[in-house]
Amino acid sequence: MKKLLEICELKDEEIYYLINRALELKKNNNLLKKRNDIYIANLFFENSTRTKHSFEIAEKSINLNVIDFEVSTSSVNKGESLYDTCKTLEMIGCNMLVIRHSKNKYYKELESINIPIINAGDGSGEHPSQCLLDLMTIYEVFGKINGLNIVIVGDIKNSRVARSNYNILTRLGANVKFVSPECFDSDFGGEKVDFDQIIDKVDVCMLLRIQFERHKEKILFNNNDYNKKYGLTKERYKKLKENSIIMHPAPVNRGVEIDDELVESEKSVIFQQMANGRYMREAILEKIIIDNNI
Numbered sequence: 001m002k003k004l005l006e007i008c009e010l011k012d013e014e015i016y017y018l019i020n021r022a023l024e025l026k027k028n029n030n031l032l033k034k035r036n037d038i039y040i041a042n043l044f045f046e047n048s049t050r051t052k053h054s055f056e057i058a059e060k061s062i063n064l065n066v067i068d069f070e071v072s073t074s075s076v077n078k079g080e081s082l083y084d085t086c087k088t089l090e091m092i093g094c095n096m097l098v099i100r101h102s103k104n105k106y107y108k109e110l111e112s113i114n115i116p117i118i119n120a121g122d123g124s125g126e127h128p129s130q131c132l133l134d135l136m137t138i139y140e141v142f143g144k145i146n147g148l149n150i151v152i153v154g155d156i157k158n159s160r161v162a163r164s165n166y167n168i169l170t171r172l173g174a175n176v177k178f179v180s181p182e183c184f185d186s187d188f189g190g191e192k193v194d195f196d197q198i199i200d201k202v203d204v205c206m207l208l209r210i211q212f213e214r215h216k217e218k219i220l221f222n223n224n225d226y227n228k229k230y231g232l233t234k235e236r237y238k239k240l241k242e243n244s245i246i247m248h249p250a251p252v253n254r255g256v257e258i259d260d261e262l263v264e265s266e267k268s269v270i271f272q273q274m275a276n277g278r279y280m281r282e283a284i285l286e287k288i289i290i291d292n293n294i
């Protein structure tokens, strides 16, 4: 694994290696080999709480030197291109880059950058590290992915999490369905179902935020109406199977895609996903360092 740009580039065995390694690191973080000779920069051109800071904690837990790169105080504001920023960081001695950008497939313009890039989210394209931590969480709960019934609910069309997760969960043998308002229907395949017809059959109920920042036209929603039709309400929660789980990549809009009280309910693994993010990102960094012989 020389880089991590799109989840489909990973073979099944690489995915299961990362899941098992992240679970191992969660149990015993002392297993990580410390490296204080590696420089890494996190370039976040879009806002982030979880991804940016869990990468930073993962990097610091390996003793990597984390470059303090902030888009707002960088020469990006003087018109520097993404390529020139990355090339500059490579030339001054950075060994790895973690990048989040609003442009889908921004990494295509970075093909001649000679240091590994980890995609921390590209527009509505992919979010591979989120996908891997979601797989880790599902595997941690069920001990398998194959054969699980999974519903992804919400703004499917604009969600990089839905795109990455649908592709890989399907490849790993899960049965994935979508629930969405028409304006957010998937444009990358998959079967749409009625939330109330499927709620009592799912093992995993994965909820998504409405991605207002990606909508080309302003879509007005009444939060209560959306919650009633597409939200995980207390009534729907009661219909979930005994051993089912609720997931959400977060940030969560409490009271919209999920009722406030359900965010930390018995079936919710939303905060477990966040905790797992650190360990999965440690496993990703470790594997890329080893495979590039850095």
Ligand code: CP
Pocket (backbone or CB within 6 Å): 047, 048, 049, 050, 051, 052, 130, 249, 250, 251
């Ligand atoms: N899930 C996720 O990517 O969260 P952030 O936008 O806070 O990083």
